[in-house]
Amino acid sequence: MAEATGTPKSEFLASVRRALGRQAGPPQTEYPRLAQGIEQLEDQAREVRERVQANRGALLDKLAEVAQLRGWQVRRTPDPEEAMDYVQSLADGQGANRVVRSRQEVFEAVPLDATLTGMGITVTEVAHGEGASRESLREQIAMSGMGITGVDYAIAETGSAVIVPRRGLGRLVSLVPPVHVALVRPDDVIESLDDLFLMRRLEYMRNGGDMGPYLNFITGPSRTADIEQTIVVGVHGPKEVHMVLLG
Amino acid sequence: MPEVKTRDFPAASAVSILDPQIRMALQRAGTGFDGGRRECIEEVTPQVWEEWREQARQTKLHTLDHLDYYLEMLEERVSANGGQVHFAADAAEANAIVADLVRTRGVRIATKSKSMVSEELNLNHMLESIGVDVYETDLGEYIIQLAEETPFHLVAPALHKSKEEVSRLFTEKLGVPPMDDINALAAAAREALRQRFLEADLGISGANFLVAETGTLVIITNEGNGRLCTSAPRIHVGITGMEKVIPSVQDLAVFLRLLPRSATGQRITSYVSMVSGPRKHDDEDGPEEFHLIVVDNGRSRMLADPDLREALMCIRCGACLNICPVYQKVGGHAYGWVYPGPIGSIVSPMLVGLDQASDLPQASSLCGACREACPIRIDIPRMLLHLRHKLAEEPDAGGRAKGTMPRPIANGFAKVMANPGLLSATRKFARAAQAMLLGSPISPLARGGRGIRKAGLPLLSKWTHSRDLPEIAPRSFGEIWKQELSNPDGER
Ligand code: SF4
Numbered sequence: 001m002a003e004a005t006g007t008p009k010s011e012f013l014a015s016v017r018r019a020l021g022r023q024a025g026p027p028q029t030e031y032p033r034l035a036q037g038i039e040q041l042e043d044q045a046r047e048v049r050e051r052v053q054a055n056r057g058a059l060l061d062k063l064a065e066v067a068q069l070r071g072w073q074v075r076r077t078p079d080p081e082e083a084m085d086y087v088q089s090l091a092d093g094q095g096a097n098r099v100v101r102s103r104q105e106v107f108e109a110v111p112l113d114a115t116l117t118g119m120g121i122t123v124t125e126v127a128h129g130e131g132a133s134r135e136s137l138r139e140q141i142a143m144s145g146m147g148i149t150g151v152d153y154a155i156a157e158t159g160s161a162v163i164v165p166r167r168g169l170g171r172l173v174s175l176v177p178p179v180h181v182a183l184v185r186p187d188d189v190i191e192s193l194d195d196l197f198l199m200r201r202l203e204y205m206r207n208g209g210d211m212g213p214y215l216n217f218i219t220g221p222s223r224t225a226d227i228e229q230t231i232v233v234g235v236h237g238p239k240e241v242h243m244v245l246l247g
Numbered sequence: 248m249p250e251v252k253t254r255d256f257p258a259a260s261a262v263s264i265l266d267p268q269i270r271m272a273l274q275r276a277g278t279g280f281d282g283g284r285r286e287c288i289e290e291v292t293p294q295v296w297e298e299w300r301e302q303a304r305q306t307k308l309h310t311l312d313h314l315d316y317y318l319e320m321l322e323e324r325v326s327a328n329g330g331q332v333h334f335a336a337d338a339a340e341a342n343a344i345v346a347d348l349v350r351t352r353g354v355r356i357a358t359k360s361k362s363m364v365s366e367e368l369n370l371n372h373m374l375e376s377i378g379v380d381v382y383e384t385d386l387g388e389y390i391i392q393l394a395e396e397t398p399f400h401l402v403a404p405a406l407h408k409s410k411e412e413v414s415r416l417f418t419e420k421l422g423v424p425p426m427d428d429i430n431a432l433a434a435a436a437r438e439a440l441r442q443r444f445l446e447a448d449l450g451i452s453g454a455n456f457l458v459a460e461t462g463t464l465v466i467i468t469n470e471g472n473g474r475l476c477t478s479a480p481r482i483h484v485g486i487t488g489m490e491k492v493i494p495s496v497q498d499l500a501v502f503l504r505l506l507p508r509s510a511t512g513q514r515i516t517s518y519v520s521m522v523s524g525p526r527k528h529d530d531e532d533g534p535e536e537f538h539l540i541v542v543d544n545g546r547s548r549m550l551a552d553p554d555l556r557e558a559l560m561c562i563r564c565g566a567c568l569n570i571c572p573v574y575q576k577v578g579g580h581a582y583g584w585v586y587p588g589p590i591g592s593i594v595s596p597m598l599v600g601l602d603q604a605s606d607l608p609q610a611s612s613l614c615g616a617c618r619e620a621c622p623i624r625i626d627i628p629r630m631l632l633h634l635r636h637k638l639a640e641e642p643d644a645g646g647r648a649k650g651t652m653p654r655p656i657a658n659g660f661a662k663v664m665a666n667p668g669l670l671s672a673t674r675k676f677a678r679a680a681q682a683m684l685l686g687s688p689i690s691p692l693a694r695g696g697r698g699i700r701k702a703g704l705p706l707l708s709k710w711t712h713s714r715d716l717p718e719i720a721p722r723s724f725g726e727i728w729k730q731e732l733s734n735p736d737g738e739r
Contacts, residue, residue: 003331004331004332004333004334005333005343005344005347006333006334006335006336006340006341006343006344006540007334007335007336007340008334009319009322009332009334011334012318012334012336012541012543013315013318013319014315015336015543015547016314016315016318016489016543016547016550017315018547018551019547019548019550019551020312020313020314020315020550020551021551022312022313022315024315024316025316026313026316027309027312027313027316031309031494031495033494033495033497033498034460034494034495070514070515071517126531127531128531134531134532137531138445138532142445158514158515159515160515160519165530165531165532165533166527166529166530166531167529167530167531168531169531170530170531170532171474171478171531171532171533172478172479172531172532175471175474175475175478192500193499193500193503193504194497194500196500197496197497197499197500198497200496201460201461201495201496201497204460204461204496209324209327210328211461211523212523212527213328213329213522213523213524213525213526213527213530213533213537214477214478214520214521214522214523214526214530214533215520215521215523216474216518216519216520216521217515217518217519217520218517218518219515219516219517219518219519220517221517222469222470222471222517222518223469223470223517224386224387224433224469224470225279225403225469225511226385226386226387226390226403226404226405227386227387227390227405227408227410227413227429227432227433228272228275228409228410228429229275229276229279229403229406230429232429232430232433234433234437235386235433235436235437235469235470235471235472236384236437236440236441236444236470236471236472236474236475237470237471237474237475237517237518238471
């Protein structure tokens with residue numbers, strides 16, 4: 001590992017302590033959130049799952065509504081065939097001849113490859129190893145007109161798709177192609193930001209202090225209003241984002 | 248550090264206030280950003296908004312009061328995730344840390360997403376001086392970089408530029424044909440930067456929040472450049488002020504609700520990215536190295552002063568700028584350094600030295616709109632007054648503007664105001680003098696008709712040459728009360 005440069009940690013912390021006029025050590029009363037241990041979080045997470053389970057229909061309605069307001073083009077269908085038709089029509093409209101997708105469970109329910117290949121589109125599953133290097137995959141992604149992924153969570157409160165990158169789920173698939181399609185299963189839906197961060201914290205504790213190096217919220221297309229406060233979509237990320245809600 | 252021009256505030260503001268383009272841009276920010284913010288508050292209801300503000304404020308207060316503890320936790324957790332934290336006491340040290348990484352890793356191209364702290368360090372300048380091609384990638388920052396200017400606004404750095412100016416700039420610097428469509432301009436920037444993203448060795452980002460518990464850097468963006476900077480290059484360096492830390496990942500919920508709504512009136516930004524370390528062995532992509540540079544650069548001075556500590560709770564949303572009657576007239580550049588507006592009038596003097604920026608605490612009517620708008624309820628007017636007090640008490644700190652009213656006059660004023668008999672006598676005298684002076688055609692007070700405008704009163708001229716001296720009313724409130732309003736029976 002790299003060496004720390006700059007002011008040594010002990011010296012830096014000592015100067016902060018001097019400024020505060022306090023001694024080293026934890027706060028007198030522990031910060032309430034940090035005081036909650038794994039058992040309490042497990043209990044709370046169970047409550048969240050029960051609540052989400054009980055309200056799934058309403059949460060899906062809300063997700064669809066809010067996501068639309070935040071700039072997603074939402075297509076809701078429980079039928080995998082219809083979902084595939086939709087993606088096919090998108091690819092058709094785009095005139096995309098290359099598509100990249102992640103390697104995730106959702107593609108077993110929605111096996112898109114055959115459909116797209118049948119249209120003469122080259123589909124690349126982005127997962128390194130087995131002959132595919134990271135560099136070559138990156139090139140594939142850069143050349144593709146569309147990236148398709150599943151999501152780890154979809155938040156009804158904000159209309160966000162949350163992706164936790166890992167093997168088979170690269171960061172760039174949902175970022176570099178001009179069109180991103182997110183396939184959302186009913187099980188992915190949670191209600192709020194509080195639910196999400198509770199789950200993440202639990203995950204971190206369960207894994208002994210690890211929740212993966214990256215997490216990304218996606219809420220609508222890439223956009224800017226940096227010139228004359230006029231909104232432009234598709235700056236460095238996708239200009240078009242579609243949420244296919246499978247329920 | 249970039250050139251400190253905070254001493255020029257009076258002259259610079261006198262120029263910018265007359266600039267019609269700046270006025271138009273500021274109006275847009277007022278209606279766009281602040282209007283959006285208000286809509287959001289109505290939507291969630293003011294009551295819920297207040298609960299969020301309280302929660303966020305308590306979290307920030309607690310963290311700052313135990314900052315050393317949470318910084319240590321942060322450092323441990325980032326290390327456990329495979330990243331490296333560096334601590335920098337000042338700008339020079341922060342730059343040296345980056346320069347060292349550049350040298351040892353053979354960095355040649357760097358892409359950068361928005362970071363106010365890097366402006367504080369003048370990082371781009373340093374990188375260029377050691378031969379690194381550095382590209383700002385946020386559209387507003389990119390425009391500012393090409394124009395060789397500093398940000399005009401915390402959230403919208405190029406707010407003051409018209410599309411015609413941007414087009415001229417792009418034609419000159421990028422060699423593209425002139426265009427008058429904003430979509431086309433954004434596309435030109437995208438084209439120019441796309442290849443850089445893929446070539447860059449180093450991605451530099453700021454941080455909106457640092458989560459101590461999990462060792463996580465959080466950035467909030469709309470364009471996707473932040474995602475690219477933290478994902479595509481082989482090294483990611485986050486640079487940020489030490490005050491950005493919060494204890495728990497669960498604290499993020501409330502801050503993610505407050506920040507975008509306060510900044511741009513968005514319910515949430517297009518992207519929120521959370522970086523907890525370099526990529527794992529098996530990950531598809533992401534940087535091989537993650538470094539986090541935690542910068543003091545004068546912040547411990549604010550931390551040490553209980554009256555100013557609050558200023559470190561700022562989440563740089565810009566809401567106080569959009570609502571400030573002074574910022575809304577003079578714009579961001581007049582403030583002369585990195586941080587403009589009401590919060591800048593506290594932070595800049597504390598970071599560059601109060602003697603360098605003694606005019607900034609005066610650049611406020613103390614109306615309190617900033618405190619109202621601030622999602623963390625930071626009491627900006629109180630701190631501005633505190634700085635004015637410091638300037639008045641320690642003449643050396645002021646350098647130049649030691650308050651605008653000479654001390655004997657201020658003392659006399661205080662004495663009169665504290666004594667009802669004396670006040671009444673003084674008022675009678677002043678009323679008579681006023682009648683005489685206003686009646687005289689050669690009076691310096693009579694310019695501009697009935698009002699006493701911009702009076703060049705001897706001894707008081709510093710106070711009165713840019714302020715209207717209100718005319719003394721024919722009857723005082725006390726007299727009106729006595730004659731008409733008070734109830735002799737003692738009932739109301
Ligand atoms: S002081 Fe408050 S309102 Fe101003 S930028 Fe900071 S957080 Fe926003």
